[in-house]
Amino acid sequence: MDFIYIIKRLFYGVLLMLGVVVLNFLLIRLAPGDPAVVIAGEMGGATEAMLESIREEYGLNKPVLTQLGIYVANVARFDLGQSFFFNQPVTTLIGHRIGPTILLVLTAQILAIVLGVVMGVVSARKPNGVTSAIVSVFATIGYAVPVFWTGIMLIILFASVLPVFPVEGMTSVRLRDAGLLVRTLDVLHHLVLPAFTLAIIYLAQYSRLSRASMLEVLGSDYIRTARAKGASERSVLFKHALRNAALPILTVAGLQFGNLISGALLVETVFNWPGMGRLAFDSILRRDYPTTMGVLFFASFMVVIANILTDLSYKLADPRLRGR
Amino acid sequence: MSRLLEIDDLRVTFRTRYGEVTALDSVSLHVDAGETLGIVGESGCGKSITALSVMGLIPQPPGRIAGGAIRLQGEDIVGASPARLQALRGAEVAMIFQEPMTSLNPVFTIGSQIAEAIMLHQNVGADQAFKDAIALLDRVGIPSPDRRAHDYPHQLSGGMRQRVMIAMAVSCRPKVLIADEPTTALDVTVQAQIFDLLNEIQRDFGAAIVLITHDMGAISEMADRVAVMYAGRVIEEASADDVLDFPQHPYARGLIDCIPALGRPDHRLAEIPGVVPPLHLLGAGCAFAQRCAHRNDRCDREKPSLVNHGRHPVACHGAEESRL
Numbered sequence: 228m229d230f231i232y233i234i235k236r237l238f239y240g241v242l243l244m245l246g247v248v249v250l251n252f253l254l255i256r257l258a259p260g261d262p263a264v265v266i267a268g269e270m271g272g273a274t275e276a277m278l279e280s281i282r283e284e285y286g287l288n289k290p291v292l293t294q295l296g297i298y299v300a301n302v303a304r305f306d307l308g309q310s311f312f313f314n315q316p317v318t319t320l321i322g323h324r325i326g327p328t329i330l331l332v333l334t335a336q337i338l339a340i341v342l343g344v345v346m347g348v349v350s351a352r353k354p355n356g357v358t359s360a361i362v363s364v365f366a367t368i369g370y371a372v373p374v375f376w377t378g379i380m381l382i383i384l385f386a387s388v389l390p391v392f393p394v395e396g397m398t399s400v401r402l403r404d405a406g407l408l409v410r411t412l413d414v415l416h417h418l419v420l421p422a423f424t425l426a427i428i429y430l431a432q433y434s435r436l437s438r439a440s441m442l443e444v445l446g447s448d449y450i451r452t453a454r455a456k457g458a459s460e461r462s463v464l465f466k467h468a469l470r471n472a473a474l475p476i477l478t479v480a481g482l483q484f485g486n487l488i489s490g491a492l493l494v495e496t497v498f499n500w501p502g503m504g505r506l507a508f509d510s511i512l513r514r515d516y517p518t519t520m521g522v523l524f525f526a527s528f529m530v531v532i533a534n535i536l537t538d539l540s541y542k543l544a545d546p547r548l549r550g551r
Numbered sequence: 552m553s554r555l556l557e558i559d560d561l562r563v564t565f566r567t568r569y570g571e572v573t574a575l576d577s578v579s580l581h582v583d584a585g586e587t588l589g590i591v592g593e594s595g596c597g598k599s600i601t602a603l604s605v606m607g608l609i610p611q612p613p614g615r616i617a618g619g620a621i622r623l624q625g626e627d628i629v630g631a632s633p634a635r636l637q638a639l640r641g642a643e644v645a646m647i648f649q650e651p652m653t654s655l656n657p658v659f660t661i662g663s664q665i666a667e668a669i670m671l672h673q674n675v676g677a678d679q680a681f682k683d684a685i686a687l688l689d690r691v692g693i694p695s696p697d698r699r700a701h702d703y704p705h706q707l708s709g710g711m712r713q714r715v716m717i718a719m720a721v722s723c724r725p726k727v728l729i730a731d732e733p734t735t736a737l738d739v740t741v742q743a744q745i746f747d748l749l750n751e752i753q754r755d756f757g758a759a760i761v762l763i764t765h766d767m768g769a770i771s772e773m774a775d776r777v778a779v780m781y782a783g784r785v786i787e788e789a790s791a792d793d794v795l796d797f798p799q800h801p802y803a804r805g806l807i808d809c810i811p812a813l814g815r816p817d818h819r820l821a822e823i824p825g826v827v828p829p830l831h832l833l834g835a836g837c838a839f840a841q842r843c844a845h846r847n848d849r850c851d852r853e854k855p856s857l858v859n860h861g862r863h864p865v866a867c868h869g870a871e872e873s874r875l
Contacts, residue, residue, distance in 0.1 A: 448653040455606055455648075456668040456719060457641035460633070470658045546703040547657060 229542075229549070236538055240531045245299070247527040251520045252298045284308075307524060308517035312510065317521035320506060325525060327397055328502035332484075332491050332529075334418055335425035340480055342426070343433025344473070348464060350434070351441035362434055369431030374490050378424040378497035385420060392419045395499045421498040425490050429483055436479055440472040447471075474545055481537025485530040554622070555759050556605065556644075556727050557581040561619035561629075563600055566612060569831035574600045576783045577619070579857075582727065582776075587753065587760040589774030589791060591767065591806065595827050597783040598763045599649075602729045605761075606646050607636040623727070642672040645720035649732040651712035655704035662688070662700025665719045672723045687718040691748060710741035714748065721752055728752075729761045734769065746772055767810050771795055779803045782827055782838035789863030799865035801843050837868065845869045 263281040282288050289297070301308070307317035346366075350359035382394045393399065393416060402413050444450065445468050453467040488504075495504030503522050510518035542548045563575040575597050582588040590598045603609050605621055607628060620627045623643060628636065648654045656664060665684035669675060675683070681700065688696035691714040704712055713733060720728055730749060734742035746769065753760055762773050770777055770791055777794040779787040779802065787800045798804040808821035825842040836851040837843070843850065847868070855866040860873075 448648060448650050449656040451608065452648065452654045452716070452719075453656065454608055455640055455646045457637045457639070457671045458667070459637060467656055471656070545658065547705045 232542070233539065236535050240535050243531050244528060247524060247531075248299055248302050249295065251302075251523060252295055254520070302524065307521035310510070310515050310518040310521075312513040312515040313518065317517050320518060321503060321521055321525050324501060324503045324506050327500060328488075328491055328495070328504060329529070330414075331418065331421055331425065331495065331500060331502055332487050334422040335429070335491075336480065336484070336487055338422055339426040339429035339433055340476070343430045344437045344469070344476060346430075346434035347437025347439075348441055348469060348472075351438045351445060352464060354438075354442055359438070362438070366431040366435045369427045370435075372427075374424060374428060375493050375497050377427055378421070378494055381420050381424055382497070393417045394420060397501050421494050421500050424497070425487065425494045428490065429487065432479070432483070433476060437472060437476050440475050441468055444468045444472045470544070474541070477537060477541055477544060481534055481541075484533035484537075485526075488526050488529060554581040555584050555624060556761075557620075557622040558601070558605070559620045559622065561601070561604060561621060562617040563597075563604055563609060563614060564617045565614050567831065569829075572830040573617075573833075574614070574783050574830060575604070578780075578783070578785055580778055580785065580788075582759045582761055584726065584759055585753065585757050586776065587762055587774050589770040589777040590761065590763045590780060591765060591770055591777060592780035593765060593827050595782075595830075596780040598780055599731055600783075601780070602646060602731050602761065602763055605644060605727070605729060606640060607631070608640075638672070641668050641720075641725070642723045643725055644727045644729065645723070645725035646729040646731065647713070647716050647720050647733045649735050651709050651716055651736060654716055655712055657704055660701050660703055661707070661715045662702075665700075665715070665722055668719050668722045683722070684718070687722055688715070691715070691718040691752075692744075693718075709737050710744065713737060713741075713745055717745075717748060717752065721756055721758070724756050725758060727761065728758045729763070731763045732765070733762075734766075735764075742769075749773065767795070767806055779806070782833060783830065784838065784866065785857055786839070786866040787864065788857065793863055797862055799860070799862060799870045800839075800867045801845055801869065802839050803865075837866075843869075 263278045305318050307321075309315070310317050310320055313320055346362045350356070350362040353359060385392045386394045397414055397417050398410065399413050399417075402409055405413070441464075445464075450463060450467055453463050458467065491502065492504035492507055494500065495502045496508045499505070503525065507519060507522040507526075509515075510522065558578055558580040561575055561578045562573065564571050565574050578597070578601060580588065580590075580601070590601065592598050600609065600614075604616065605623075605628075609616065616629050619629065621629050623639065628639065631639075655661065659667075662681055662684045665687055666677065666680035669680040669683050670677065673680075685696045685700050688700055693699050693711060693714055699707075704715075707715065713736075717733075728749075733749070734745050737745065749760060749762075750773065752758070760773070762769065764770060774791040777787075777789065777791045778785045779794065779800060781800075781802050787794060787798070787803045794803060795807060798807050802823065805821065805823035809823070811820055812818060823842060828838060828841060834851070836849075836853060837846070837855055840846045840850040849868050853868070855868050855871070857864045857866040858871065859865075860870050
């Protein structure tokens, strides 16, 4: 892998994050009224002394460009300010919740890609067959149904009709003192419904995409070559075709990462999953602006990282994109 | 005596939106060990379908082998099990395709693609297969083959890629090598090199070659015997010299008149007026009648069959009635 390329890509990532920070800063300026009051939020009894200390901390009594400089410098030190609702530094708040969110988002992403690709490959093998039709119907429904509705339906199903999966939270209180293995399994058990709910839309997309991509690849000359040398049908599908069909899937997976994070917000709210989505939801309801913007910053950070990883893996998967 | 490869009264049909059309109509051909059979004709005359039938690679559906037999060393491979066809493909019958630019899988190294063919049919490990692949690359004239084996197809020129295809096709010393317009996509100097290579390979490996082309120059250089095809039928068959010097069928004569002659710059090239009729519009008569200067009523009514009227077999009423 090209070392310089990675450095360059990381540099662009930093630039992009800088843009996000500036936008963040502008957003807070765009909010009507005194920024100090906005930052203090709906505290009700925000005293003049408190507002003064906020003005001092954010340098609101200085020119706008200086303010921007101070804000950027703070963010560069991962200092995103103080949450007035939770009365904790925003960085600490997010630090506690970023883990569950990453767990949920990555599980959903992997679930969607693996299941989606398998469904796509199976239906591409016989594009006019029954399996293909079932996959298509499933994909259409999965894509059309809103995430929160799927979540609520699953909660109804598993809370009353078929109580095999927990429908709320990430851990069971009664297992708090159990061993590590038991607690890990407990988290995974809690993960099933939220991850599946979040995955279902993308699962539908990936199955359609990989079906189309496989159909195109299966018609290409090198697939005929593979058959002509006597490769088995399984090898033709999973080795010769899928490696090529995976390239567009990889691109879309990278692009979808941002949507996945915003989808996580809804899913975490529905399933009371203690992640960043819940934090964003709570902070928006409470007009806790520093927290909202902290979440925004970290979500953008994750998307930028995901895009860098996608680019790198794309180079890894397609030799034509590698430098000589 | 049983032939090495014998196609007997083969009929292949395709389901299209115009109904079922006959792509191959009672085609009978044979080729013996060490011999080169040329199949010539315009695009759409059934040359490639004949080749794909022998490889067992007719897409079914929409294609269907509606009748006849393809005997490889006496074994009828029409209706052979998929497993049996897989074992034959690449090992006993191998094929070189028209499009070297797209016939190699872009995501695997050329060495591994050749090694795969070797491992599919010979009981050797991956390391040995890769070594054999390097030796084959050397044999087909790829410079510094041990380094080139790690290259991907996009790093090679068209001529080099066709050499790789040839190396792959001969890797298991097949008895029959089908070359479907192997030089069409290459420039003229490279064409001659590829034909030389095919001749050498045939001498070394003793394979029978079926050369499919519309290039009469290639035929005169390579072929021992020639079958001229038109609209899914063989219309003339004889030794290459005989067909080139004494073509019987008006269509074969037309093809030969299309060869430009050196040293006659004022000579206007002949052409055959019209195009091959769409297969679904073929009537009861001779398929060439619409374009033939010598036709009469019988040509419109009755399909001529391949009969020897003196010199060699030809399917033409005019030749039978000696009115050409």
